[in-house]
Amino acid sequence: MSASITYRQSAKNAATKTPALEVSLPRVLGGKRCCLGIARLPVLEHQGFVDRLNAYLKITALRVRGTPAEGLDHMSTVRKWIDEEMIRVLQYSSGVSPSMHFEAYAQQRTLETLMALQHQQVMGAPLAVSNALQAAEVLQAPTVGELGKRYLAELEASSLAGGTLRNKKQIFDSETGGLQVAGKPLYAASTSILDVTRAQLVEWLNETLDGLADGTKSNRYVEVQSFFKWIADTQNIRGYINPAVSLKPKAGKAAKASTSGDSSRRWTDAQLATILPATKSDTGGWLIRIMAYTGLRIDEAAQLHKADCTRMVTEEGEAFYSLTIAVDEDGTKKLKTGAAVRTVILGMPQRYVEEFTAWLEGVDGHIFPKLKRNPIKGYTDAAAHQTKKILTATVPDARRGQANHSFRHAFVDRCEKSKMPLKLIKRVVGHSQGDDVTLGAYTSDYTPEAVYKELKAAGIWDGLLED
Numbered sequence: 001m002s003a004s005i006t007y008r009q010s011a012k013n014a015a016t017k018t019p020a021l022e023v024s025l026p027r028v029l030g031g032k033r034c035c036l037g038i039a040r041l042p043v044l045e046h047q048g049f050v051d052r053l054n055a056y057l058k059i060t061a062l063r064v065r066g067t068p069a070e071g072l073d074h075m076s077t078v079r080k081w082i083d084e085e086m087i088r089v090l091q092y093s094s095g096v097s098p099s100m101h102f103e104a105y106a107q108q109r110t111l112e113t114l115m116a117l118q119h120q121q122v123m124g125a126p127l128a129v130s131n132a133l134q135a136a137e138v139l140q141a142p143t144v145g146e147l148g149k150r151y152l153a154e155l156e157a158s159s160l161a162g163g164t165l166r167n168k169k170q171i172f173d174s175e176t177g178g179l180q181v182a183g184k185p186l187y188a189a190s191t192s193i194l195d196v197t198r199a200q201l202v203e204w205l206n207e208t209l210d211g212l213a214d215g216t217k218s219n220r221y222v223e224v225q226s227f228f229k230w231i232a233d234t235q236n237i238r239g240y241i242n243p244a245v246s247l248k249p250k251a252g253k254a255a256k257a258s259t260s261g262d263s264s265r266r267w268t269d270a271q272l273a274t275i276l277p278a279t280k281s282d283t284g285g286w287l288i289r290i291m292a293y294t295g296l297r298i299d300e301a302a303q304l305h306k307a308d309c310t311r312m313v314t315e316e317g318e319a320f321y322s323l324t325i326a327v328d329e330d331g332t333k334k335l336k337t338g339a340a341v342r343t344v345i346l347g348m349p350q351r352y353v354e355e356f357t358a359w360l361e362g363v364d365g366h367i368f369p370k371l372k373r374n375p376i377k378g379y380t381d382a383a384a385h386q387t388k389k390i391l392t393a394t395v396p397d398a399r400r401g402q403a404n405h406s407f408r409h410a411f412v413d414r415c416e417k418s419k420m421p422l423k424l425i426k427r428v429v430g431h432s433q434g435d436d437v438t439l440g441a442y443t444s445d446y447t448p449e450a451v452y453k454e455l456k457a458a459g460i461w462d463g464l465l466e467d
Contacts, residue, residue, distance in 0.1 A: 003053040005038075005046050019046065023053070023078065028061050030073035036082065045089050056081055141237050144196065145189025148177030150235075151227055171223045179227070181208035181220055193231065197417075198243040205247075221247065241416040241425075265401040266409035269463055276464045278394045281355045283370045284386035289352065290323075291404060292464055294344040295411030295429045298387075298404040300325055302379035304367050306360055309346075311353075314449050319353045321346040322448040342427060345452045349467040411460070418458035424451070 002024050007017040021036045041049065057078070064070050142150075155168055173180050178189035186204045187196065205224070228244040231237065267275065276292060279285035290301045308324045323344045348356070363369060371382040387404055395402070408429070415425045424446065446454075455461065 003050050003057065005050055006035075019043075021050075021053075021082070023082075025057070025075060025078065026061055028065050028070050029057070029078070030071065030075060032073060032075045034075060034079070038086070041086060041089065049085065049089060052085065053082065141192050141194045141240070142235065143189060144179060144187055144191050144193055145177035147193055147231055147235065148172050148179065148189070148227075150177075151230055152177065154230075167219055168223050168226070171220060171227070179224070181205075184208045193237060194240060196243055198247075201243050202247070265399075265406050266413050267395075267402060267406045268410075271395050271398070271402075272410060273463050275391065275394045277466075279390060281359060283368050284390050286356070286359060287368070287383055287387050287404075288390060288407065289348065289465070290346060291407035292411065293346050293348055293461060294323065295408045295415075296323075296325070296344060297408060298383050299378045299380045302368055302371055302383035303373075305365055306363055306367055309356075309360055309367065310448075311357060312448055312452075314452065318452075319350060320348075320448075320452050321353065321356065343448060343451075344428060345448060345455055347452050347456055347461055349465050351467045352465055414460045415458070418460060420454060420458050424454065428455075 004022050006020050006022050008020050018037065018039045019041075021038045022033070023036070024033045025031055038046075038049075060074065060078075064074070152169060152172060152174075155165055158165075160168070171179055171181055173185065173189065176189035179186040181204075184204070184207060186201070201224075205221070208220070225244045225247060228242050231240065232242040272292060275288065279288050287298065287301055290296055290304075291298060294301070304323060308326075310322045310324070311319060312322050313319050323346055325344060326341050346353075346356070360367060368379075368383070371379050371386070373379050374381060384404055391398065391403070412425070412429050415429065427446075428451065
């Protein structure tokens, strides 16, 4: 029983040798042999691929031994595993989301397409690769039911205690994989996971909580959050944003769902439409405009220098600013995390772009010379003092927790609801991308103009300021 890589003489060119995968099954799996061409599998993936295949063969042999399936021909099953694993490897190496759902009848064609895509990248054809990636993303995102079944399968294969396993499975329809609590379903199982919104999730939980004991309610929240977090951590679905972050029930008999996370602290669209028009071209006004349009943290906006602000013009003649967010050598500019080093787009209406240009022409170095920096807190307190008068006057009924950081929450919330590529959202707002390898080719190829057009087309700045 073994799998190995060999090199065979090419039929077209005697001087060329091409790699091939030789597979020899043990008797318990039927004892057959086969040889498969893997010329377009990345060379760096060869050994890892063989190691995973050998491990799969050993595990399969152990499972089959002593059962009625022992000695039967398992080559078709092994070939299917090889095809699926090659698709997964090529997806990662080509930058395509590994969460795509492929029907069995289309696997071979998909494999050939991904091989061609890998070949294009090796040959250096970025435009062709970009077009191919966009065409590939037309495939539907997984449905609620599909993801539910995958999650249930992983739970079944885990070493969880029986009681814990039963609790986790109670929020699913065992047949369809769809979400349900007390017999009340959340969407049909065929609904795309990208169509599940936080507002609908909260409404569903509020309905299903009625009549349940407090302990049961708490358990249901934990299991729902675990499922959506599992999707975010393992499935790499383009455009997916976890709708259950910081979701928890309020105390008391009503026990309604509480959106105590970012969405409750963000400025509403109505509040933004009141705050922004009331701003003037002064220190407090520009701080608010920059935070609202870019999602910058208040200290990030307050420590900007003139050299960080680059005026750019699109092919259509629309002017905007590209702002560089980074640290400096003397340590006066600090950032929350390494992911916060980034370029953001200030895409205001043209009148305000010209006003910002005039503002920059009147300063030298730090664009907010009126602000005094605290060695420990940076510019936060001084900047907040400048914006407080505006916020107090325009939104006197602001909820607890709504302040300068609420502009960032509002910006991120708009990005999430727009279904922009997740990697682009993370890059624009300065969130850590962790081990998320999805769409690496997209984020590395975005120019400031491309990001500007993406944000504008998504409506991120709608309803803020008008010419």
